[in-house]
Amino acid sequence: MYRQEGSLEVGNGVLSRLLEEESLPDEAVADFIINLLFAGNETTAKTMLFAVYFLTQCPRALKQLLEEQDSLRSCCGEEEMLTWQDYKAMPFTQCVIDETLRLGGIAIWLMRETTEDVKYQDYVIPKGCFVVPFLSAVHLDENVFNGALSFNPWRWMDPENEEKRNWRNSPFYAPFGGGGRFCPGAELARLQIALFLRYFVTTYSWTQTREDRMSFFPSARLVNGLQIRLTRRHMQPAG
Numbered sequence: 001m002y003r004q005e006g007s008l009e010v011g012n013g014v015l016s017r018l019l020e021e022e023s024l025p026d027e028a029v030a031d032f033i034i035n036l037l038f039a040g041n042e043t044t045a046k047t048m049l050f051a052v053y054f055l056t057q058c059p060r061a062l063k064q065l066l067e068e069q070d071s072l073r074s075c076c077g078e079e080e081m082l083t084w085q086d087y088k089a090m091p092f093t094q095c096v097i098d099e100t101l102r103l104g105g106i107a108i109w110l111m112r113e114t115t116e117d118v119k120y121q122d123y124v125i126p127k128g129c130f131v132v133p134f135l136s137a138v139h140l141d142e143n144v145f146n147g148a149l150s151f152n153p154w155r156w157m158d159p160e161n162e163e164k165r166n167w168r169n170s171p172f173y174a175p176f177g178g179g180g181r182f183c184p185g186a187e188l189a190r191l192q193i194a195l196f197l198r199y200f201v202t203t204y205s206w207t208q209t210r211e212d213r214m215s216f217f218p219s220a221r222l223v224n225g226l227q228i229r230l231t232r233r234h235m236q237p238a239g
């Protein structure tokens with residue numbers, strides 16, 4: 001991959017900004033863009049898929065989500081754009097997103113290499129060792145989350161879980177990683193998922209047409225790809 005000679009139409013996007021940095025070799029620019037595309041695409045899309053799956057399994061949660069979104073729509077008006085304040089006024093939607101990221105977290109594990117000897121409790125991890133923190137082992141630990149294997153978005157309303165819920169630095173809940181390599185797209189992803197859920201549940205109702213289940217091998221996925229039949233909500237007869 002190489003930079004084309006000659007005049008380029010320069011915009012003000014990420015790529016243009018990177019190209020303006022004369023010191024960055026082409027490989028670094030390409031690596032950056034590829035990383036952004038991969039890190040930000042499958043992760044968010046799959047989380048949306050898992051949210052729909054969990055909601056399909058839990059009609060009570062779907063009903064509450066729909067009520068929250070319908071009430072927001074009636075106050076905003078269908079034609080108006082949502083504001084940041086509207087986004088922040090979706091507490092149950094946020095619970096659904098948090099619970100989806102806990103139960104169906106895309107990042108099952110991370111990979112690190114120690115650059116120096118690290119003392120951890122009674123252990124010393126020597127320099128140069130690979131360390132694999134299993135996020136899902138914590139997220140699905142019954143000692144940390146009651147009924148850890150069930151989809152229960154209401155758990156995040158419990159004041160007892162308030163500290164745990166802090167996905168930026170909680171030791172119990174880290175769907176976006178932590179520390180120096182914390183996901184830079186976390187806030188964007190959450191916003192996209194909330195907007196997707198809003199659009200999806202207010203526009204469609206659906207029925208699942210084929211049994212499905214989650215699998216975490218080789219990566220988080222639904223084995224049958226979640227097959228559903230959609231119906232536009234406003235076309236349904238009233239009542």
Ligand code: HEM
Nearest residue numbers: 039040043044047106107110175176177181183184185189
């Ligand atoms: C639900 C959606 C997402 C999840 C669950 C997620 C999860 C993660 C996790 C766990 C890490 C840390 C990896 C590590 O520590 O080794 C990470 C890193 C990263 N994420 Fe995300 N991510 C999501 C969406 C996005 C989006 C939308 C973008 C960009 C638009 C993005 C860009 C990145 C990048 C560039 C890194 C590498 C950061 C670094 O190494 O310094 N992610 N993500």
